[in-house]
Amino acid sequence: MGKVYIVGAGPGDVELLTLKAVRIIREADVILYDRLVSEDILQLARPDCEIIYVGKEEGKHTPQDSINRMLVELSKVYRRVVRLKGGDPFVFGRGAEEALYLAQNGVEFEVVPGVSSVTGVPTYVGIPLTMRGVSSSFGVVTGHEGEGCYGVRWELSRYVDTLVVVMGVGKRQEIGRKLLELGRDAEEPVAFVERGCTSKQRVVVTSLGRLASDPPPVEPPALLVVGKVVELYKKLKDTQQHPEDALRLG
Numbered sequence: 001m002g003k004v005y006i007v008g009a010g011p012g013d014v015e016l017l018t019l020k021a022v023r024i025i026r027e028a029d030v031i032l033y034d035r036l037v038s039e040d041i042l043q044l045a046r047p048d049c050e051i052i053y054v055g056k057e058e059g060k061h062t063p064q065d066s067i068n069r070m071l072v073e074l075s076k077v078y079r080r081v082v083r084l085k086g087g088d089p090f091v092f093g094r095g096a097e098e099a100l101y102l103a104q105n106g107v108e109f110e111v112v113p114g115v116s117s118v119t120g121v122p123t124y125v126g127i128p129l130t131m132r133g134v135s136s137s138f139g140v141v142t143g144h145e146g147e148g149c150y151g152v153r154w155e156l157s158r159y160v161d162t163l164v165v166v167m168g169v170g171k172r173q174e175i176g177r178k179l180l181e182l183g184r185d186a187e188e189p190v191a192f193v194e195r196g197c198t199s200k201q202r203v204v205v206t207s208l209g210r211l212a213s214d215p216p217p218v219e220p221p222a223l224l225v226v227g228k229v230v231e232l233y234k235k236l237k238d239t240q241q242h243p244e245d246a247l248r249l250g
């Protein structure tokens, strides 16, 4: 029986991989990867490594059950099976479901943390999630409340200075309205970071009031950051590195 490594691939820039992730990717016999894992990262695999796409975007949807089953089956054939997931595998990535399934089926596995987009993307573009005198807390919620999900307790937004929303693009106008209803300020700045830490990175800044009345066009995957810290973006953005600066690890 082989071993399954559930590995966080970070938010996109290959240099944001951990050394552990790089080693495990280089040693992999087979890699199952998500939509959020960049091409540069897959280049690190051995030429004879089998690479399987199991993303969940429309058209090529791979159901979670079949990913779980594939991991178990592949562990019977290969020694090192790598399940590569965007960001950190245990942050909104269903990595925990995969780990539980492997545990239930007696498959040996290891979970490797990654830089989550939740903190990695804002920092990369120049939005600090906390800052003395501006924000002393941040909360993170999902904007996607599908079947089998817990209802998001949006009241959280009353108690944190900075709110980060993942998977919030589709419902962005509704989210804006909900946050205003819960008492957040219409003047508060909000930022969307589309494809952060990649060469296609794009930042869109607006206000909460405008998000609720006239939301800007944004494409997923994007992270939504709500709070006064977004004002710091104007001052910090030019000091930030760009994805093109990244070394090619090859």
Ligand code: SAH
Pocket: 011, 012, 036, 085, 086, 087, 088, 089, 090, 091, 092, 093, 115, 116, 117, 118, 121, 165, 166, 167, 168, 193, 194, 195, 196, 197, 198, 220, 221, 222, 223, 224
């Ligand atoms: N496990 C991942 C999150 C998976 S949920 C992590 O820790 O980062 C997927 C959501 O994460 C996307 O819809 C988007 O909101 C956010 N996301 C992931 N990578 C991103 C990136 N490079 N840029 C912007 N948002 C990203």
